[in-house]
Amino acid sequence: MAELVRERGRLRHGVAAYRLIAGAWVRSTMAYRASFALTLCANFAVTAFDFVAILLMFSHVDALGGFTLGEIAFLYGTSGTAFGLAELLLGPVQRLGSRVRDGTLDTLLVRPAPVLAQVAADRFALRRLGRVTQGLLVLGYGLAVMDVDWDPVKLLMVPMMLVCGAAIFGAVLVAGGAFQFLAQDASEVSNSFTYGGNTLLQYPPTVFAKELVRGVTFVLPLAFVNWLPALYILDRENPIGLPSWLAFLPPFVAAACCALAGLAWRAGLRSYRSTGS
Amino acid sequence: MRLYVAVAAGGFRRYATYRTATAAGVFTNTVFGLIVAYTYVALWDERPGLGGYDQAEAVTYVWLGQAMLAACSLLGGGFEDELVERIRSGDIAVDLYRPADLQLWWLAGDLGRAAFQLLGRGVVPMAVGALVFELALPAAPGTWLAFVCSVLLALVVSFALRYLVALSAFWLLDGAGVTQIAALAGMFFSGMLLPLNVFPGALGELARALPWSALLQVPADVLLGKHTGFGLLGAYAFQAAWAVVLLGAGRLLQYVATRRVVVQGG
Numbered sequence: 443m444a445e446l447v448r449e450r451g452r453l454r455h456g457v458a459a460y461r462l463i464a465g466a467w468v469r470s471t472m473a474y475r476a477s478f479a480l481t482l483c484a485n486f487a488v489t490a491f492d493f494v495a496i497l498l499m500f501s502h503v504d505a506l507g508g509f510t511l512g513e514i515a516f517l518y519g520t521s522g523t524a525f526g527l528a529e530l531l532l533g534p535v536q537r538l539g540s541r542v543r544d545g546t547l548d549t550l551l552v553r554p555a556p557v558l559a560q561v562a563a564d565r566f567a568l569r570r571l572g573r574v575t576q577g578l579l580v581l582g583y584g585l586a587v588m589d590v591d592w593d594p595v596k597l598l599m600v601p602m603m604l605v606c607g608a609a610i611f612g613a614v615l616v617a618g619g620a621f622q623f624l625a626q627d628a629s630e631v632s633n634s635f636t637y638g639g640n641t642l643l644q645y646p647p648t649v650f651a652k653e654l655v656r657g658v659t660f661v662l663p664l665a666f667v668n669w670l671p672a673l674y675i676l677d678r679e680n681p682i683g684l685p686s687w688l689a690f691l692p693p694f695v696a697a698a699c700c701a702l703a704g705l706a707w708r709a710g711l712r713s714y715r716s717t718g719s
Numbered sequence: 720m721r722l723y724v725a726v727a728a729g730g731f732r733r734y735a736t737y738r739t740a741t742a743a744g745v746f747t748n749t750v751f752g753l754i755v756a757y758t759y760v761a762l763w764d765e766r767p768g769l770g771g772y773d774q775a776e777a778v779t780y781v782w783l784g785q786a787m788l789a790a791c792s793l794l795g796g797g798f799e800d801e802l803v804e805r806i807r808s809g810d811i812a813v814d815l816y817r818p819a820d821l822q823l824w825w826l827a828g829d830l831g832r833a834a835f836q837l838l839g840r841g842v843v844p845m846a847v848g849a850l851v852f853e854l855a856l857p858a859a860p861g862t863w864l865a866f867v868c869s870v871l872l873a874l875v876v877s878f879a880l881r882y883l884v885a886l887s888a889f890w891l892l893d894g895a896g897v898t899q900i901a902a903l904a905g906m907f908f909s910g911m912l913l914p915l916n917v918f919p920g921a922l923g924e925l926a927r928a929l930p931w932s933a934l935l936q937v938p939a940d941v942l943l944g945k946h947t948g949f950g951l952l953g954a955y956a957f958q959a960a961w962a963v964v965l966l967g968a969g970r971l972l973q974y975v976a977t978r979r980v981v982v983q984g985g
Contacts, residue, residue, distance in 0.1 A: 481895075494912075498912075498918060502917065503762065503765040506761050506765065625739050625743075628740070630744050631746050633747050634747040635750075638750045638751055641754050
């Protein structure tokens, strides 16, 4: 019991530190409003081009892997928003390798706040709202044009996808950061699971090889971000023959991912040896 | 000439030093290649022969794109950040003192970097692609030779574009905005997202005439044997014309900018 109370106290302390640091970065960004507006637009445009490519594809076809444009927009929107939220809150963790290399991580170790909170809030970039906004717009479009028999369960499933998806992607980001304690130059490897995973989930699972779908269901459970709930909402068969009740598991999968990522982070931090210079 | 060869060799060695980063890049290129290749397979299943490609050619295009991505710095990451930083900090004055031409110096260094990234980051993903998918790689050595020439021209056009972007820092001091917009344009108009011959109507016409199409679309079409005989010469002429125009513009901008540096330095 005492252990649990202490854990909770540390969590609250971490969140408070995160808010303090992130707030400082937001204020510093807002000192240059025009520059902020430009980078926000650029962030929006970068992600929007992905969807333009999908629109261009659909100027030639009516369906891709048996999914219509509206259904793919739904997949794109849920994955993009979930990943956007994770990136907004935890994105700077991806730069851990450069902090290890240039030794600035040592500064964070002596400050009286959890290292993860400091790394995650470092250079907190509000411009990343561009990706979230773009994801939400595409999601709105998908929801509007898609043909679905909505019931309360399916309706509740949409916000669940966004929250749990953000948690799963967040866990992948933190685990990728932890990996950089070992291999500082390998930050690109985590890109292939974060940005690559986001790209993967924007297309229907029927497009990909069954081995790949199995891999992102059982090994790296990205399928729980949007594929499995979306298959339930759209009343589709699972391409690898899994039951539809898996659509209700994302909260548990997200919790397990976060716990594992936390352990990985601790192991990474414990193995860190400063250069001493 | 020997100086520039030495600079190019230095650029090659400099990037070859970071082996973990290269391995990580190979891994990422392979994963993205797999994802995009499957979506293209689905697209070409629906519409065989789209854009004049069959399915194997479309998939080859994907893996070629992954191989060229780092070499052409389509998403940034070449010399331009470094040059912008030197302009901003004033270190560029040292570069101008050197008994070497500024543009050729950076071109040589960038070609060395590109050569390493083409070999180091391009070959392995392409091999993985060939294992998983049926690719339409040419058998004739002549086609490969023609492809290598086209890639060389593509690298020069890529350099010339980014040199212009970097020189804008003489006026703006902060290159972040321009670099970002240039990367955006490069990603979309190079055909990295979707081959340019699949772009519909006037957008397609425009995209195929812009310099970015010389970076990926033209070399890909040369490799896939879409340009032969006089068509091949036409493709080279298109790339070379953009290379000359853009290098010339870079030279002009450099002339104007360096006069400005003298004024600033007092």
